[in-house]
Amino acid sequence: MTKRTAGDIDTHVLTAAAKLFREHGVAGASVRAIADAAGVFPGSVTYRYPTKEALVVALMQRAVEDISVRVFDAIEVSSDPVERLRLAMRVHLRTLLDGDDAVFVLLFDWQRLSPESRAALAQERRRYESIWDGLIYAAAASGQLVEGLDLSLVRKFVFGAANSVAFWYQAGGPRTPEEIADAFSALIGLGALSERSRPRPSVEAYEQLGALRPHTTRNQGGNDVE
Amino acid sequence: MTKRTAGDIDTHVLTAAAKLFREHGVAGASVRAIADAAGVFPGSVTYRYPTKEALVVALMQRAVEDISVRVFDAIEVSSDPVERLRLAMRVHLRTLLDGDDAVFVLLFDWQRLSPESRAALAQERRRYESIWDGLIYAAAASGQLVEGLDLSLVRKFVFGAANSVAFWYQAGGPRTPEEIADAFSALIGLGALSERSRPRPSVEAYEQLGALRPHTTRNQGGNDVE
DNA sequence: CCCATCCTTGTACACTTGAACAAGGAACAC
DNA sequence: GTGTTCCTTGTTCAAGTGTACAAGGATGGG
Numbered sequence: 378m379t380k381r382t383a384g385d386i387d388t389h390v391l392t393a394a395a396k397l398f399r400e401h402g403v404a405g406a407s408v409r410a411i412a413d414a415a416g417v418f419p420g421s422v423t424y425r426y427p428t429k430e431a432l433v434v435a436l437m438q439r440a441v442e443d444i445s446v447r448v449f450d451a452i453e454v455s456s457d458p459v460e461r462l463r464l465a466m467r468v469h470l471r472t473l474l475d476g477d478d479a480v481f482v483l484l485f486d487w488q489r490l491s492p493e494s495r496a497a498l499a500q501e502r503r504r505y506e507s508i509w510d511g512l513i514y515a516a517a518a519s520g521q522l523v524e525g526l527d528l529s530l531v532r533k534f535v536f537g538a539a540n541s542v543a544f545w546y547q548a549g550g551p552r553t554p555e556e557i558a559d560a561f562s563a564l565i566g567l568g569a570l571s572e573r574s575r576p577r578p579s580v581e582a583y584e585q586l587g588a589l590r591p592h593t594t595r596n597q598g599g600n601d602v603e
Numbered sequence: 604m605t606k607r608t609a610g611d612i613d614t615h616v617l618t619a620a621a622k623l624f625r626e627h628g629v630a631g632a633s634v635r636a637i638a639d640a641a642g643v644f645p646g647s648v649t650y651r652y653p654t655k656e657a658l659v660v661a662l663m664q665r666a667v668e669d670i671s672v673r674v675f676d677a678i679e680v681s682s683d684p685v686e687r688l689r690l691a692m693r694v695h696l697r698t699l700l701d702g703d704d705a706v707f708v709l710l711f712d713w714q715r716l717s718p719e720s721r722a723a724l725a726q727e728r729r730r731y732e733s734i735w736d737g738l739i740y741a742a743a744a745s746g747q748l749v750e751g752l753d754l755s756l757v758r759k760f761v762f763g764a765a766n767s768v769a770f771w772y773q774a775g776g777p778r779t780p781e782e783i784a785d786a787f788s789a790l791i792g793l794g795a796l797s798e799r800s801r802p803r804p805s806v807e808a809y810e811q812l813g814a815l816r817p818h819t820t821r822n823q824g825g826n827d828v829e
Numbered sequence: 830c831c832c833a834t835c836c837t838t839g840t841a842c843a844c845t846t847g848a849a850c851a852a853g854g855a856a857c858a859c
Numbered sequence: 860g861t862g863t864t865c866c867t868t869g870t871t872c873a874a875g876t877g878t879a880c881a882a883g884g885a886t887g888g889g
Binding site for chain 1: 749762
């Protein structure tokens with residue numbers, strides 16, 4: 378075994394923590410187990426992260442920064458908003474499904490952080506969501522989306538559908554994350570109803586079904602919980 | 604305080620457990636805390652559920668039975684498959700968002716059960732998923748869905764989008780669960796792209812984007828993880 | 830009324846938890 | 860080489876964990 382630098386150990390600890398947090402939940406994975414999995418002693422973990430929550434926050438911070446950079450880079454290659462959304466979905470899913478488990482922990486244990494920790498992460502997290510909001514807003518502004526859609530609801534819908542893949546995806550399955558992302562993009566964009574069973578003009582159907590923005594003007598982003 | 608029957612206490616314990624499990628995770632909520640919240644002594648919880656996991660399983664069992672019955676009843680009022688899907692989504696969301704938190708725990712802590720416990724629940728859970736599979740299959744058979752869609756993927760998509768609402772929904776917010784369900788139904792059915800930016804004939808677009816079934820014939824349901 | 834059954838009570842136990850800490854390197858600047 | 864800083868080591872501690880259990884009601888059938 379080669380000697381490890383401090384940065385290496387940090388990475389090992391965070392990676393091991395992400396894996397165990399995902400498998401057993403944050404509360405269900407002990408600092409000792411994380412230290413074991415990372416090949417260090419419990420005290421070393423405590424030294425780097427004075428509390429368990431600090432470890433969780435560091436993990437989430439790294440995760441959100443990582444996925445933000447990836448998505449931001451990936452969407453640069455196109456200028457078409459809808460295509461950029463497809464690319465974003467691809468990278469988002471690839472990172473969620475194929476990276477270490479930090480993004481999973483970020484998405485699903487976010488709500489259980491203390492208010493202070495949530496605040497420490499809120500800015501970065503909001504920034505990531507803004508990438509998506511921006512993409513959807515641009516798609517709407519370019520006229521490529523049905524008019525009057527509640528865009529904040531669309532973001533939640535897209536985001537939720539994408540993230541839920543983490544619950545059933547298995548590496549080595551019949552589809553790559555990119556294939557799933559493309560399939561979901563197609564479904565979200567085009568809908569599942571066949572031509573002949575689609576009402577026309579379609580705007581009425583959306584209206585009837587409440588997918589449109591309420592009459593009162595709302596601000597763009599829509600606020601998530603916290 | 605009126606006297607309580609055994610059944611009452613059971614309900615109290617399960618309800619309190621669901622709430623705490625949802626808030627802190629299964630591992631993060633102690634049996635003592637649950638007993639406190641239910642107004643009984645820890646020993647009483649142990650008497651009814653010899654182990655914590657037995658409590659979790661009982662909770663999930665009740666949740667899946669409850670939501671199965673509700674959805675099954677709700678879809679009876681229509682015979683149109685697409686309309687039945689909309690009704691199912693409504694009841695699913697209402698139960699997930701407005702019931703006790705047992706359904707939430709069922710959906711999101713399922714993967715962390717021991718294999719034995721998962722097996723004990725697998726049948727009921729599969730039955731619930733079969734309701735959805737059946738609805739989607741019927742919609743496809745009636746020609747109301749785009750031809751060749753990978754139906755197991757559609758179910759995961761629909762299900763995932765719906766369940767993700769639990770992460771941001773807040774009771775008393777601007778939309779009821781039914782409104783959200785209708786909006787999501789519209790998006791899933793019709794898609795978000797405006798008429799003029801929709802390629803024709805649309806089947807090609809789906810094909811290109813990989814939402815269609817692979818050429819090898821696949822069985823209907825598709826298997827979830829475990 | 831008696832008794833058997835069911836359930837609760839309160840306590841106890843063995844163990845794990847997050848965190849703290851003294852002691853001891855290792856690495857590096859000078 | 861020396862001194863200092865950084866980090867790891869191993870242990871310790873109090874608190875909390877799931878579970879077990881003896882003792883004591885309550886309840887209801889006869």
